[in-house]
Amino acid sequence: MTVAPPDASGPGARVAVIGGGPGGLYAAALLQRLDPGRRITVWERGAPEDSFGFGVVFSDETLGGIAAADPVVHAAVEREFVRWDAIDIRHRGRTTRSGGHGFAALDRRRLLALLRDRCLDLGVDVRTRTPAPPAAELAAGHDLVIAADGAHSATRAAHADAFGPHLTAHDCRYIWLSAELALDAFRFEIVETPYGVMQAHLYPYRADAATFIVEMTRQVWRRAGFDAMDEAESVAACEKLFAEVLGGRPLHGNRSRWQHFTTVVNDRWRHGRTVLLGDAAHTAHFSIGSGTKLAMEDALALAASLREQPDVDTALEAYEAERRPVVASTQRAALASLEWFERLAGYLDQPAPQFAFNLLTRSRRVTHGNLRLRDREFTDAVEKDFGAPPGTPPMFTPFTLRGLTLRNRVVVSPMDMYAARDGVPGDFHLVHLGARALGGAGLVMTEMVCVSPQGRITPGCTGLWSDEQEAAWRRVTDFVHAAGPGGFGLGPGPGPAIGLQLGHSGRKGSTRLMWEGIDQPLPDGNWPLSAPSPLPYRSGVNQVPHALDEAGLVQIRGQFAQAAARGARAGFDLLELHCAHGYLLSSFLSPLTNRRTDRYGGDLAGGLRYPLDVLDAVRQAWPEDRPLTVRISATDWAPGGTTGDDAVTIARALAAHGADAVDVSTGQVVPDETPAYGRSYQTPYADRIRNETGMPVIAVGAISSWDDVNSLLLAGRADLCALARPHLYDPHWTLHAAAEQSYEGPAAPWPAPYAACRRPPPTGRTDAPKPRLSLDA
Numbered sequence: 001m002t003v004a005p006p007d008a009s010g011p012g013a014r015v016a017v018i019g020g021g022p023g024g025l026y027a028a029a030l031l032q033r034l035d036p037g038r039r040i041t042v043w044e045r046g047a048p049e050d051s052f053g054f055g056v057v058f059s060d061e062t063l064g065g066i067a068a069a070d071p072v073v074h075a076a077v078e079r080e081f082v083r084w085d086a087i088d089i090r091h092r093g094r095t096t097r098s099g100g101h102g103f104a105a106l107d108r109r110r111l112l113a114l115l116r117d118r119c120l121d122l123g124v125d126v127r128t129r130t131p132a133p134p135a136a137e138l139a140a141g142h143d144l145v146i147a148a149d150g151a152h153s154a155t156r157a158a159h160a161d162a163f164g165p166h167l168t169a170h171d172c173r174y175i176w177l178s179a180e181l182a183l184d185a186f187r188f189e190i191v192e193t194p195y196g197v198m199q200a201h202l203y204p205y206r207a208d209a210a211t212f213i214v215e216m217t218r219q220v221w222r223r224a225g226f227d228a229m230d231e232a233e234s235v236a237a238c239e240k241l242f243a244e245v246l247g248g249r250p251l252h253g254n255r256s257r258w259q260h261f262t263t264v265v266n267d268r269w270r271h272g273r274t275v276l277l278g279d280a281a282h283t284a285h286f287s288i289g290s291g292t293k294l295a296m297e298d299a300l301a302l303a304a305s306l307r308e309q310p311d312v313d314t315a316l317e318a319y320e321a322e323r324r325p326v327v328a329s330t331q332r333a334a335l336a337s338l339e340w341f342e343r344l345a346g347y348l349d350q351p352a353p354q355f356a357f358n359l360l361t362r363s364r365r366v367t368h369g370n371l372r373l374r375d376r377e378f379t380d381a382v383e384k385d386f387g388a389p390p391g392t393p394p395m396f397t398p399f400t401l402r403g404l405t406l407r408n409r410v411v412v413s414p415m416d417m418y419a420a421r422d423g424v425p426g427d428f429h430l431v432h433l434g435a436r437a438l439g440g441a442g443l444v445m446t447e448m449v450c451v452s453p454q455g456r457i458t459p460g461c462t463g464l465w466s467d468e469q470e471a472a473w474r475r476v477t478d479f480v481h482a483a484g485p486g487g488f489g490l491g492p493g494p495g496p497a498i499g500l501q502l503g504h505s506g507r508k509g510s511t512r513l514m515w516e517g518i519d520q521p522l523p524d525g526n527w528p529l530s531a532p533s534p535l536p537y538r539s540g541v542n543q544v545p546h547a548l549d550e551a552g553l554v555q556i557r558g559q560f561a562q563a564a565a566r567g568a569r570a571g572f573d574l575l576e577l578h579c580a581h582g583y584l585l586s587s588f589l590s591p592l593t594n595r596r597t598d599r600y601g602g603d604l605a606g607g608l609r610y611p612l613d614v615l616d617a618v619r620q621a622w623p624e625d626r627p628l629t630v631r632i633s634a635t636d637w638a639p640g641g642t643t644g645d646d647a648v649t650i651a652r653a654l655a656a657h658g659a660d661a662v663d664v665s666t667g668q669v670v671p672d673e674t675p676a677y678g679r680s681y682q683t684p685y686a687d688r689i690r691n692e693t694g695m696p697v698i699a700v701g702a703i704s705s706w707d708d709v710n711s712l713l714l715a716g717r718a719d720l721c722a723l724a725r726p727h728l729y730d731p732h733w734t735l736h737a738a739a740e741q742s743y744e745g746p747a748a749p750w751p752a753p754y755a756a757c758r759r760p761p762p763t764g765r766t767d768a769p770k771p772r773l774s775l776d777a
Contacts, residue, residue: 011312012144013038018132018155020044022056022108023278023295024148025115025126030069030303032122041125043132051112054178054254055205056292057105069300076114080106082204086185089356090245092192092348096356100374103186105205108292134158135274144312145274146302148295151264153280163276164267171342173226173258174215174286175234177251181210188359189245190344196220197345200242201287212251213286214238217342221258231256261285261338263331269324270316277302282327284334287341288363294330298323332678333363339684346691350716353385358715364680368394368714369707386714394713395706396738396747398494399442399720401660401696403625404573406442406720407494408747409713410734413700413722414445414501414576414631416457418513423450423463425472430479436727437480437496440734440748443720444480444496448503448578449473449567451559454527455504455584460513464502464563470570473500477571483751494746499574500567501631502560502618506584507531507545507593519671530556532588532610533595538671547596553610556584560614564621575622577615577659580633581668585611589632589650590669592641604646612657619658629698630654631663634685637673644688651689661696662689663722680708687717698722706737736760 015031017024020042028040058066058077067074081104089096119126132138135155138145147155156163179202187202198220201213221227224241226234231253239251264283269276278295302319309315340362347358357379360366372379388394396408412433419428429446436444450456450463463469480498510526511519521542529545530552536542548556560577567575579585587593588610594601600610615630622628632654634647642650651662664686667673675681682701690697699718703709709721726733738748739758750758 011306011309011315014142015040015144015146016132016138016142017042017146017148018135018138019148019150019278019280020046020112020116020126020128021148021150021278021295022111022115022292023299024146025112025119026073026296027146027148027277027299027302028124028126029073029115029118029122030299031306032119032124033070034303034307036123039125042119042127043130044126044128045131046128048113048116048128049109051109051254053108053176053211054209055105055203055211056108056111057103057203057290058293059289060102060104062293062297063104065297065300069303070118073115073118076118077106077111080110080114082106082206084184084186084204087360088185088187089190089352089359090187091190091352091355094352096352096378097185098356098360098371098375098378101186103203105203105211107205107209111292139272139274143273144306146277147274147280148277149280151262151279151283151291153276155274156266156276156280159271159274162268162271166265166267168263168265170261170263170285170338171218172215172338173218173221173260174213175238175253175256175258177212177214177235177238177253177256178205179210179212179246179251180208180249181212181246182208183210189242190348191242191245192348193220193224193241195223197348198224198241199341199344200245202245212242214242215341217345218260226258234258263335263338265331269320273312273316275302275316275319282331284327284330285338287337288330288334288365294327297326329678332676332681333365335676336684337363343688343691346688347716351385353382354714354716357382358717361711361715364683364708364711367707368710382714391743392745392747393706393710393738393741393743395709395721396743396745397713398747399696401574401627401629404497404627405494406497408440408442408734409720410441410443410709410737411499411698411720411722412436412441412444412727413724414447414578415724415728416447416461416514418458418460418515420460420462423453423456423461423465424469425462425476429462429472430476433476433498434479434483435731437483437498438751438754439727439730439732440738440750441496441727442494442734442747443499443574445499445576445722446473446501446572448501448583449563451502451504451556451563454530455506455509455556455559456527457505457509457583458511458513459522459525461505464500464566464570465559470566473567473570473572477573481571497573498571499576499629500570500572501576501578502563502567503578504556504560504584505529506582506587507535507537507542508582510543531584532593532601532607535593535595537582553600553613557610557614557617561617561621564618568621568623568626572626574627574629575618576629576631576663577611577618578631579611580631580663580665582633582670585614586633586669589646590636590642592636592638592670604649608650608653612653615654615657615659627660628658629661629663630659631665633666633669634664634682634689635666636669637667637675638670641669644685647685648689648692651693651695655693655695659695661698661719662686663698663700664689665700678702679704680712683712683717687715690717690719696720700724706741709737 086099183204189200198216305315305319531545636642683699686697686699696719698720700722712718
């Protein structure tokens with residue numbers, strides 16, 4: 001007998017839930033448990049036995065939240081779980097295992113049944129085989145409408161103007177299947193077929209059954225003929241392609257069809273008192289975890305917000321504020337993982353240990369440090385294969401470009417200081433660059449040094465067009481080289497190197513110092529600008545540059561060559577040509593800034609012509625035994641601009657003209673860019689260039705920890721890592737990274753005057769012995 005609930009008194013007394021998936025059911029159960037007086041109805045158009053997919057994976061963190069929120073649900077799912085802690089990567093006949101990860105999974109149909117039973121026990125009205133009325137209609141009679149109606153949400157579509165959805169379809173095609181396999185690990189099976197590379201993601205969800213997701217690029221999918229197959233034909237074809245994996249066992253479908261993954265992002269998750277939950281609000285690629293996990297975490301946060309806040313509107317605002325940053329972080333990681341699998345074919349020639357490490361760290365959430373804690377034996381094998389001696393972190397291995405051997409893989413990234421007078425570096429530059437050289441980095445880069453007065457960004461920019469500037473730079477390089485063997489009490493081995501970055505501001509010149517108004521024109525004393533095309537950086541703000549004619553191009557090319565020769569005489573060890581960030585040479589490369597119709601424009605080949613002419617001139621003026629690198633913007637982060645494909649083409653062209661490495665940055669070409677900021681967010685572009693061209697790369701962009709550096713190097717995504725702001729915060733960043741990793745080798749020597757501080761100083765003590773203050777034992 002069902003007892004009628006008392007009248008509800010808290011926020012959201014009458015609740016309608018659209019969608020009876022795990023997220024919707026869990027939200028209903030939690031809300032009913034927290035306030036038995038609520039009247040909650042769940043509408044689900046499918047039958048109780050209906051379900052797509054097979055297994056659902058949970059992390060220990062999510063399970064802890066479930067246990068705290070509803071012990072009954074936790075106990076029920078706990079009894080159903082299959083648990084494991086290993087990941088196997090099978091690649092070209094070799095299996096590499098990494099342990100210590102911790103997973104739990106169960107049958108999706110069992111999860112739905114358990115949640116449905118819990119709802120019914122609590123008094124929730126669950127209506128299966130019943131399509132929900134439109135959200136607007138439900139909102140008229142309810143205090144809260146929860147739209148948990150999936151990635152293809154009808155609620156979201158009906159109110160697109162309010163939610164502001166953005167749907168991005170991706171390249172790979174995948175299908176959810178299951179196999180009668182007893183697995184003790186999450187497995188990635190990489191299979192090279194006549195049609196191209198395919199991968200299977202396998203994980204157990206019962207003792208005798210595993211989810212089996214087959215994925216491949218659209219091109220491979222079409223070559224294999226899957227675009228013309230029905231479910232049965234697809235299952236049969238997959239059984240043949242993965243016969244060795246299956247060992248004669250069949251694959252099973254469950255209304256399975258080929259899909260492309262769509263990333264769902266919404267500007268807003270709430271509209272009035274209707275709120276999106278789970279896949280209706282956001283999606284994250286299955287390769288980093290379960291959408292069910294995210295949906296149930298949403299449900300928990302929503303229920304908690306409704307309990308903590310005084311009314312529904314405030315609760316929905318709090319729910320979105322809490323969950324949005326968590327989801328955004330997850331989506332960034334998921335996108336990195338998804339794109340890694342789209343480029344999988346480019347990694348197949350990596351040695352098995354590196355390939356496995358690369359796969360495990362693909363989302364940038366799992367790092368070398370994480371894996372070292374989980375499975376030291378695995379990371380030791382990866383480090384040995386990389387060539388790191390025992391006890392030497394990867395970042396403290398040497399790297400050679402032409403005749404220059406860097407003592408470690410850390411680069412102080414070029415950073416404009418705007419502290420020069422008439423282009424002459426002064427005491428500030430000596431101290432700034434000298435401190436970073438003493439701080440342990442393998443290579444210290446100057447800011448962009450301008451090749452002419454008209455090529456400056458601001459009046460405070462350094463230059464290299466005069467004898468006075470050349471002599472001032474020699475003072476800096478002499479100090480940096482004195483920080484090598486024998487100098488300042490340092491031991492044997494390579495000392496720090498110093499690199500010169502040469503550039504011309506182009507249309508982004510004649511502006512104020514950064515802290516006085518970034519990209520704003522000078523109040524007076526502006527100089528004329530030049531660019532490929534007469535396009536201002538900001539229309540109506542910055543001046544219109546004049547389009548360079550042949551004479552102007554020849555003149556500037558000569559200025560670059562003359563500055564390179566001065567740099568060699570000034571004692572720089574490496575030269576970098578700045579072809580990024582919307583400055584002059586970068587402006588030739590981007591179709592957004594190059595509208596020329598002569599041989600220096602029209603297409604990428606035309607846009608490359610002048611930067612390559614300058615590169616040739618600089619290479620000729622620069623000593624043969626010293627390396628020359630080029631910084632590029634690998635994407636403009638803007639429609640119609642430079643793309644990742646273009647960046648690979650640019651890198652190949654640079655290598656053909658004598659560049660020894662590419663310093664891979666992004667953006668800053670046009671003001672209306674929309675970068676996808678996040679941890680190490682630019683490194684996938686460096687990764688792609690390195691693995692598609694074989695060219696050494698310098699990775700840069702929100703790399704902030706030594707753990708990130710070690711991870712990028714071991715995965716084969718970079719050869720050197722450039723860090724900017726961490727070196728502003730801590731000039732001795734590299735030495736401190738060595739100390740924190742207990743490394744005392746030749747790649748990070750401490751100056752003798754600093755040697756007493758090669759261990760972190762003690763901080764406030766928290767482990768002092770406590771006196772007995774009680775008679776209790």
